[in-house]
Amino acid sequence: GAGVSxxxxxxxxxxxxxxxxRCDPISGHTALYWxxxxxxxxxxxxxYFQGTGAADDSGLPxxxxxxxxxxxxxxxxxxxxxxxxDSAVYLCASSLRVLNEQFFGPGTRLxxx
Amino acid sequence: DAKTTQPPSMxxxxxxxxxxxxxxxxxxxxxxxxxxxxxxxQGPQYIIHGLKNNETNEMASLIITEDRKSSTLILPHATLRxxxxxxxxxxxxxxxxxxxxxxxxxxxxx
Numbered sequence: 001g002a003g004v005s006x007x008x009x010x011x012x013x014x015x016x017x018x019x020x021x022r023c024d025p026i027s028g029h030t031a032l033y034w035x036x037x038x039x040x041x042x043x044x045x046x047x048y049f050q051g052t053g054a055a056d057d058s059g060l061p062x063x064x065x066x067x068x069x070x071x072x073x074x075x076x077x078x079x080x081x082x083x084x085x086d087s088a089v090y091l092c093a094s095s096l097r098v099l100n101e102q103f104f105g106p107g108t109r110l111x112x113x
Numbered sequence: 114d115a116k117t118t119q120p121p122s123m124x125x126x127x128x129x130x131x132x133x134x135x136x137x138x139x140x141x142x143x144x145x146x147x148x149x150x151x152x153x154x155q156g157p158q159y160i161i162h163g164l165k166n167n168e169t170n171e172m173a174s175l176i177i178t179e180d181r182k183s184s185t186l187i188l189p190h191a192t193l194r195x196x197x198x199x200x201x202x203x204x205x206x207x208x209x210x211x212x213x214x215x216x217x218x219x220x221x222x223x
């Protein structure tokens with residue numbers, strides 16, 4: 001079956017711009033997670049959705065970062081006033097239920113110039 | 114902080130078994146051991162997980178020591194496509210968060 005998909009695969013933007021990153025989870029998966037991965041490091045948790053609600057956003061670095069999942073399926077990670085330090089690969093994962101194994105998408109590589 | 118310790122890198126010959134160690138000496142009774150791998154420029158891929166007993170699936174085997182302080186992931190017949198960074202993660206059964214370390218970069222050589 002189809003796995004987790006993320007678009008775009010690459011995004012180059014300028015400092016100060018706004019970006020949106022999209023995640024399509026596996027159909028039927030109720031839990032969705034966003035992670036950020038810098039070069040040479042493991043992924044770092046950002047936010048977790050159960051259904052439509054953000055159950056845990058403790059990993060979001062600051063208020064420039066926001067994510068939504070309005071219909072309990074597709075999610076969008078939004079970054080305002082991007083900074084060079086936001087450059088990373090943003091990974092999305094989903095799981096059937098919250099404590100099941102997480103399946104990851106290919107990621108979106110964000111580069112802020 | 115990650116609760117696991119892994120060697121930064123390992124080599125293995127193609128066709129041989131790759132044995133990847135992981136130390137988790139502070140593991141609690143309700144914590145699972147998870148293994149993921151990440152092939153270059155791809156998202157992490159779930160491999161296997163276990164609590165106490167050894168586990169096997171179509172990808173790998175997971176051997177957990179009796180005291181649960183360490184484990185070994187075994188890829189029985191490594192191929193070049195198994196070259197990746199392998200992450201060992203300890204996760205409580207009541208917490209969804211995966212805390213990732215730096216992993217082991219496994220290179221399969223022809």
